[in-house]
Amino acid sequence: MSVEQYFPFWPKLTDAQRDLLQSAVSSARFEAGNILHAGSSDCAGLFIVVKGRLRAYTLSGEGKELTLYRLLERDICLFSASCIMRSIQFDVMISAEEPTDVLRIPPDVYKTLMEQSAAVAGYTNELMAARFSEVMWLMDQLLNRKLDSRLAAFLLEERGLSGADILPLTHERVAAHLGSAREVVTRLLRYFQSEGLVQLERGSIALTNIDGLYRTAGDSLR
Amino acid sequence: MSVEQYFPFWPKLTDAQRDLLQSAVSSARFEAGNILHAGSSDCAGLFIVVKGRLRAYTLSGEGKELTLYRLLERDICLFSASCIMRSIQFDVMISAEEPTDVLRIPPDVYKTLMEQSAAVAGYTNELMAARFSEVMWLMDQLLNRKLDSRLAAFLLEERGLSGADILPLTHERVAAHLGSAREVVTRLLRYFQSEGLVQLERGSIALTNIDGLYRTAGDSLR
Secondary structure (H helix, E strand, O other): OHHHHOOOOOOOOOOOHHHHHHHHOOEEOOOOOEEEEEEEOOOOOOOEEEEOHHHHEEEEOOOOOOEEEEEEOOEEEEHHHHOOOOOOOOOEEEOOOOOEEEEEEHHHHHHHHHOOHHHHHHHHHHHHHHHHHHHHHHHHHHHHOOOOHHHHHHHHHHHHHHOOEEEEHHHHHHHHHHHHHHHHHHHHHHHHEEEEOEEEEOHHHHHHHHHHHHHHHHHOOO | OHHHHOOOHHHHOHHHHHHHHHOOOOOEEEEEOOOEEEEEOOOOHHHHHHHHOEEEEEOOOOOOOOEEEEOOOOOEOOOHHHHHHOOOOOOOOOEOOOOOOEEOOHHHHHHHHHHOHHHHHHHHHHHHHHHHHHHHHHHHHHHHHHHHHHHHHHHHHHHEEEOOOOOOOHHHHHHHOOOOOOHHHHHHHHHHHHHHEEEEOOOOOEOOOOOHHHHHHHHHOO
């Protein structure tokens, strides 16, 4: 459970700060579908992904989801500790997409370190800037890319994450990722099928023309 | 040209840090329409708005604008110093909306202070979190609010900024703010006129039913 390897600021901490951080860390495991953080009222702390995958998303008033970004191995989830900054005034949901092992750092401990150490606060700036960049990328996509290229890019991204050409995804899940309606996604997937890009089965989508999907995705690939 | 009043971290700086910051500050004036910062290749430094108004916006590949947020008196523009953080990987444009007096802090000076002082780095975190919150608010608007309520909210916001009921705005400017097409905005403004909410003149929009605009804006008001 050593956190040393996850934080580039470790060499700049004092012995007392290292002790404080290391003794406060605990480990936890979440099953696929578990929600780790539900909006700004929650403040469980920072999560470090040791193994598995987390998804950050927003929820509209009517319950429509939109995936903001994914957190993979060694990524650090800052917004699950949103109470450490009073200017974070938005709600992000974090859930596990597969069985996920994490290390948890309590928010008060991290806040203390941020207040004492310019290295910790600077690192936190970089973390937030990285997430901000992902959200700005997504906003450009939403405003300026057509849904067909976003759908193709999403399918290729899922393929990259799972390593398989058959994706166990319902149309509802795809719509939630893209912030779109289920009917719209179903229509587009049927069009993709008629073009030979995918083969639709109950509860899964098989990618049958990877080159074609890359062409359709175009600039929408990250 | 004292910067003391603008930075809450001032009392936590050493004398040497105060001297460094104070001696590096310069003042500048921008006319309405001047561009202060054009994407991540620019890195003029932090700007403090002394008087006037700045607008932060994005630009799509086809030149479509979308207003992200405004910076008013005493606000600090962080992204014009985007080179101080390597994780800022998106392009924001900053322009003056009216004659604007600013104080400028060179990026290398601010970066030095951030590296030395947890208070400066922590303050920078709060600045970024505040802008991040505005962008998340905007994304929710774009995804989940109808354009009519966003248009009404925008007109009321402009009224608040200018203090007048007659707004010198072309339909093109309104479309650029909302990230929409000029034709769509013109159609909606004509509908607003038929409802008695506004009176359209060449190059201006008169607000004729403030209560009605508030009702139309609903949840879209910040």
